Amino acid sequence: MLKSEANQELAIIALPETERRDLAIQAETAVATAVTVELAKNDQFTEIQKEELKKLEMKDLVAAEIKNKSVFGYKIKSFLINFTAGAGAGFVARSIARRAVDFVLPGSAIVAGGVGGVAAESARFYLAERKRKKEVAAYTKTKDADIDLATRYVRLTEKLAKNPPSIGGELELLDLAAQIKAKELKNAKGGDLLKKLVAVREGAANESLRQNKDARQLFDAFKSHYSTSTDKKRLAKAALRGGLIGGAGGAVGGMIADYLHGTDPHIISAMEAGKEKITMMKGVAGSVAPDTLPMHGTVWGTAKEFLKSQSIEPSNANVLKAVGSLTEANDVDVMEWGETGRHVKDVAMQDSHQLTGFHEVLKMFGKEAVAGTAAETAEVMPGRVAAKLIDNIPPQDLDLKKIMFITGTTLGADYLWHKFNNRGKDAAKPRVNKAQKQNPIDLVPKSAGGGGGGGSAEVKRSAEETKQVKESKLFSEATSLRELYKFIKQTGGVKGSEKHYSPAELVKIISQVRKGLKSSSFITRTGGLRNRVEELIQLEKSKKRAA
Amino acid sequence: MAKLPDNYISGILKDLKLQNASEKEQADALLVLQDRFDNVVMQTLVALTSPEQKTRLTSALQKNVRVEEIISEVSSEIPEFSQALEQALLAEYASIRDAMQSAPA
Numbered sequence: 001m002l003k004s005e006a007n008q009e010l011a012i013i014a015l016p017e018t019e020r021r022d023l024a025i026q027a028e029t030a031v032a033t034a035v036t037v038e039l040a041k042n043d044q045f046t047e048i049q050k051e052e053l054k055k056l057e058m059k060d061l062v063a064a065e066i067k068n069k070s071v072f073g074y075k076i077k078s079f080l081i082n083f084t085a086g087a088g089a090g091f092v093a094r095s096i097a098r099r100a101v102d103f104v105l106p107g108s109a110i111v112a113g114g115v116g117g118v119a120a121e122s123a124r125f126y127l128a129e130r131k132r133k134k135e136v137a138a139y140t141k142t143k144d145a146d147i148d149l150a151t152r153y154v155r156l157t158e159k160l161a162k163n164p165p166s167i168g169g170e171l172e173l174l175d176l177a178a179q180i181k182a183k184e185l186k187n188a189k190g191g192d193l194l195k196k197l198v199a200v201r202e203g204a205a206n207e208s209l210r211q212n213k214d215a216r217q218l219f220d221a222f223k224s225h226y227s228t229s230t231d232k233k234r235l236a237k238a239a240l241r242g243g244l245i246g247g248a249g250g251a252v253g254g255m256i257a258d259y260l261h262g263t264d265p266h267i268i269s270a271m272e273a274g275k276e277k278i279t280m281m282k283g284v285a286g287s288v289a290p291d292t293l294p295m296h297g298t299v300w301g302t303a304k305e306f307l308k309s310q311s312i313e314p315s316n317a318n319v320l321k322a323v324g325s326l327t328e329a330n331d332v333d334v335m336e337w338g339e340t341g342r343h344v345k346d347v348a349m350q351d352s353h354q355l356t357g358f359h360e361v362l363k364m365f366g367k368e369a370v371a372g373t374a375a376e377t378a379e380v381m382p383g384r385v386a387a388k389l390i391d392n393i394p395p396q397d398l399d400l401k402k403i404m405f406i407t408g409t410t411l412g413a414d415y416l417w418h419k420f421n422n423r424g425k426d427a428a429k430p431r432v433n434k435a436q437k438q439n440p441i442d443l444v445p446k447s448a449g450g451g452g453g454g455g456s457a458e459v460k461r462s463a464e465e466t467k468q469v470k471e472s473k474l475f476s477e478a479t480s481l482r483e484l485y486k487f488i489k490q491t492g493g494v495k496g497s498e499k500h501y502s503p504a505e506l507v508k509i510i511s512q513v514r515k516g517l518k519s520s521s522f523i524t525r526t527g528g529l530r531n532r533v534e535e536l537i538q539l540e541k542s543k544k545r546a547a
Numbered sequence: 548m549a550k551l552p553d554n555y556i557s558g559i560l561k562d563l564k565l566q567n568a569s570e571k572e573q574a575d576a577l578l579v580l581q582d583r584f585d586n587v588v589m590q591t592l593v594a595l596t597s598p599e600q601k602t603r604l605t606s607a608l609q610k611n612v613r614v615e616e617i618i619s620e621v622s623s624e625i626p627e628f629s630q631a632l633e634q635a636l637l638a639e640y641a642s643i644r645d646a647m648q649s650a651p652a
Contacts, residue, residue, distance in 0.1 A: 170590070170594055170635075171635070171638050171639070171642065174639075174642065175642055178642070178646055185646070185650075186650075186651075188650075189650065189651075190564070190565055190568050190572060190576075191565060191568055191572040191573070191575055191576040191579075193646075193647065193650055194563060194565070194576045194579055194580070194643070194647060195575075195576075195579050197643060197646050197647070198579050198580070198582075198583045198643070201583070201639075201642070201643075202583065202586060205586070205587075205590050206590075214598050214601040214602070214605075215593050215594070215601065217601070217605050218593050218596070218601045218604055218605045218608075219589075219590075219593050221604070221605050221608035221609060222589050222592075222593065222604075222608065223589075224608075225608050225611075225614065226589070232582075232585040232586070232588070232589065234615060235588065235589055235592075235615075235618060236585060236588040236589075237615070238614075238615035238616075238618035238619045238622070239588060239592050239618050239619070239622040239628070239632070240588075240622070240632070476571060525570075528570050528571060528574065531569065531570045531571060532571075535571075
C-alpha cells in the first residue's frame, strides 16, 4: 500500500462519526450529480446494458466503474469504494444517482475522478467538483433533451432540499419525472398508464421530500401513523380544519352562506357552537343568529331545531310560541290548526322554503340577535364554520370531494368512486343537480352539527353506499361462480336500481345467464356484479376449452 | 389551472380517456387517483411546514399525543394553507389529465 493512500484512509477513519457521515453524504451527492450529467453523455451502451444497469444498486454500479482505476496517481481501494459509494449514510447520493441512472445513460470516466477525488480530498475537492458540475450541466443543456431533463431534475431536487418550500417546485419536479419516464410510460395504456404515471409522480414526490432531513423524519412519521386510506383522511381532515381556521375561509364564506340559505338549518347549531368566538373576533356583544332560515320538513320542526341551536328549551309550549310567531311573520296558514286566509298554506310549502322572523322569535325568549342572516353569520367567520362542518364529518365519510367542495373546489375521487359503484338509474346524473351546484348540502351529512331529525335519509344512503362498496370489493375477489354465490349469500342480497334482490334470486338469475337462458343484462350492475359474472363465465368457458 | 368537470364520474373518466374501459378498470383507476390525492394532502403539509413546525409534528406523532390537534394547529399557522392545498390538488389533476390525454389511443 502506498503511504499516502494509507494516510488518506487513516485521515478519514480518524474523523468523528458525524464528520465522516457528512463527508460521505457530500461525496456521494457530488458523485451522484457527476453520474447524472456525465454518464448521460455516454451513448455506447446497448438497450440491454441499460436495462441491466437500471437494476444495479448505485453502490454496485460505482464500485464496478471505479474498480482498478487510478485517481490522482493512486489506485482506489475497496474501502474507499464502499465508503463513498454507499457504505456510509449515502442515501442522498444513492437515491439521486439511482434515479439518474434510471433515467439517463450510464457511463464511466467521471465517476472514478469524482469518487476518488471527493473521498481523498474532502470538502475542498467537493467545492471544486460542484463548480465543475455546474459547467458540465451548462454544457449538457445544449445537448440531448434527456440529459437536460435529468439535469433539471437533479438540480431541482437539490434546490427543494435547501430552499424554502415550494409547491410549484414540487409539481415541476413531478412533471419532470413523468417526462423523463416518458419512454417507459409510452408503452402503457388506460388504467395501467394511470397507475404507472401515479407511481412515477408518487416516487418523485417522496424522494424530493426525503432530500430534507426534517421533512424526511416527519414524512416517515406520518406514513407510519397514517397507513390506511381512512387514516390518511383523518390527517386530511385535521390539516384542512387548521387551514380553514387559519384564514382560508374567504372563499368558503359564500358557499357556506349558500348552504345555509339553500337548504339545511342543521348546520346552524354547528355555527352557533362557535358563536362566542365569532363574537370575540367581531368585537360585538350578544349572540349571532340568522333571521332567515330554510324550512326543514315542517315549520314546527324548523322552529324546534332553531330553539335547540339557541339553547332555548324546545318544549312543546316554546315551539308552539315560536311557530305562532313564524307563521305570522311569513303569512302561513297551519292547516292542522284549521287556519285559512293567509298567503301560504303550510302543506303547500316545500323544504327549503325561506322562513324569516327568527330574530323576533329570539326576542320572545329574551335574547338579542346581532347578525341579520345566515349569510352574514357565515361571512363573519366562515373558516370556523367550515372547520366545524368538517369536524362533524366522520373520518370514514370524509373524502376529497367534501374537502374540496368546502374549500371551493369540486374534485374527490373517493366520492366519485362511491358514486361509480352506485351506478343505477340515477348514476348518469351528477349527484349535485344544477340548483345545488353552488351548494354542498348533499355532500355533508345532514346530521352535521348535531341538529338531529333530518339526517336519517342521508345516513341510510351513506350506509347503502358503504354496503355497495363492500359488495363490490367482495364480488371482485371471487375467482369462480361458486365463490361468487358464497359471497352473494354473505351480503344478504343486493339492492338494484329497481328492486332488492335476495341471494336466492341472484343465484337463480346468474345460473340462468350461465346456461344461456337469459342475457347478462338481467343481472344488476350494483357492486360490479354483472361485470364480474360475465368475467367469471368467460373464465369458466376458457377453462373448459383448455381442458 | 384545471377546470374540473361538472359531471364528476363521466367527466373524470373522459379526462383520463378511460370512458370505454371496463368497470373494474375504471374503479381501480379512481381508487389510484384517490390515493394519490390523499398523499398530496400529506406531502403538501410536509412541504409547507417550517423546521419548528416539523419538530412539533414529529414529536406529537412519536408520542402519539394530540396528533390531530397539533396538525390542525400547525396547518392553521401556514398562510393560506387550504388554497395551497387546493392548487396542489388541481395542478396534480391537470398534470395527470394532460399526460393521460396525450397518450396514444
